[in-house]
Amino acid sequence: MGLWLAAPAVLGGRGALERDMIAEDNFVDFTCPYCGDPVSFPRESAGFVQACPNCTESFIVPDDGGAVGRAIPLPITTARLVIRRLAAQDWQDLLELMADEEFFRYTDGVPLDEDGILRWLASDAHVKLTTPDQPFFLGLELQDGGKLIGYATLNFTDPQWRQVNFSLGLNRKFQRQGYARETVAALLDFCFRGLKLHRVASWCDHRNAAGLRLWEKAGLRREGEFVKNRWVHGEWATSVWFAALAEDYFPSQGQALPAGGIEPG
Ligand SMILES: CC(C)(COP(=O)(O)OP(=O)(O)OC[C@H]1O[C@@H](n2cnc3c(N)ncnc32)[C@H](O)[C@@H]1OP(=O)(O)O)[C@@H](O)C(=O)NCCC(=O)NCCS
Numbered sequence: 001m002g003l004w005l006a007a008p009a010v011l012g013g014r015g016a017l018e019r020d021m022i023a024e025d026n027f028v029d030f031t032c033p034y035c036g037d038p039v040s041f042p043r044e045s046a047g048f049v050q051a052c053p054n055c056t057e058s059f060i061v062p063d064d065g066g067a068v069g070r071a072i073p074l075p076i077t078t079a080r081l082v083i084r085r086l087a088a089q090d091w092q093d094l095l096e097l098m099a100d101e102e103f104f105r106y107t108d109g110v111p112l113d114e115d116g117i118l119r120w121l122a123s124d125a126h127v128k129l130t131t132p133d134q135p136f137f138l139g140l141e142l143q144d145g146g147k148l149i150g151y152a153t154l155n156f157t158d159p160q161w162r163q164v165n166f167s168l169g170l171n172r173k174f175q176r177q178g179y180a181r182e183t184v185a186a187l188l189d190f191c192f193r194g195l196k197l198h199r200v201a202s203w204c205d206h207r208n209a210a211g212l213r214l215w216e217k218a219g220l221r222r223e224g225e226f227v228k229n230r231w232v233h234g235e236w237a238t239s240v241w242f243a244a245l246a247e248d249y250f251p252s253q254g255q256a257l258p259a260g261g262i263e264p265g
Pocket residue numbers: 103106166167168169170171174175176177178179180181182202203204205208209210211213214217
């Protein structure tokens with residue numbers, strides 16, 4: 001399999017038998033849960049997110065060879081929401097959210113019309129969790145009635161797929177009812193427990209009281225500001241960055257919780 005090709009160069013002058021034994025020990029062979037093809041990854045990636053070299057779907061590398069890779073643990077069910085991939089039938093609920101000019105007050109985004117939403121949904125259908133430079137969108141669906149009331153995005157920021165930036169947006173009619181807080185708690189659990197990530201981060205505009213409160217209340221550490229680094233609706237805006245590490249989420253594995261603490265979901 002593809003990754004074996006790298007082994008002889010790494011192992012230098014070792015004999016063929018010894019080299020093969022070491023390579024076999026250092027790799028885990030399993031089946032992609034999506035395309036069913038056999039794949040092989042370095043043992044150190046067991047438990048972490050990787051992309052299938054054949055079908056490009058994202059999966060979690062299993063601990064044992066011969067097994068099937070673990071699918072990404074979606075959808076996520078919270079007390080009131082189902083957090084899931086967007087689907088073509090979401091266009092009307094997304095239009096209600098994305099046509100609202102007030103929603104974009106603190107971002108350089110602009111409202112979308114029906115055509116824009118349909119094009120977005122068509123291209124989003126091809127995005128995987130590990131697709132480079134593409135936000136991975138998750139819809140926030142009310143369990144009661146099935147309405148899509150918002151979205152979250154995850155973006156990997158490192159080649160090892162251990163760090164993400166995330167963002168959140170709620171339909172104005174459903175704000176200030178605790179849905180964002182509920183979503184963030186579930187996403188922190190998804191990231192740190194489900195995907196074994198090292199770090200999650202997010203940012204918001206310094207004037208965005210709701211965004212600042214959300215990340216502080218969720219227990220993320222306020223790490224710094226980029227002063228006037230974005231041109232937003234005719235003026236320079238400052239971005240405030242927040243983050244949490246796995247050791248903040250699982251304090252027994254490392255250091256103490258940040259001020260406010262993260263409550264595992
Ligand atoms: C930021 C946003 C996601 C918050 O969603 P929400 O569902 O209203 O948030 P919640 O109801 O879970 O509230 C979270 C905290 O923020 C506070 N909050 C919410 N809206 C607020 C506002 N307009 N002003 C001040 N505080 C606010 C809540 O009181 C709560 O704090 P508390 O627990 O101490 O009371 C929502 O306002 C939004 O979608 N804004 C537009 C997009 C955006 O700015 N995203 C943030 C950047 S990623």
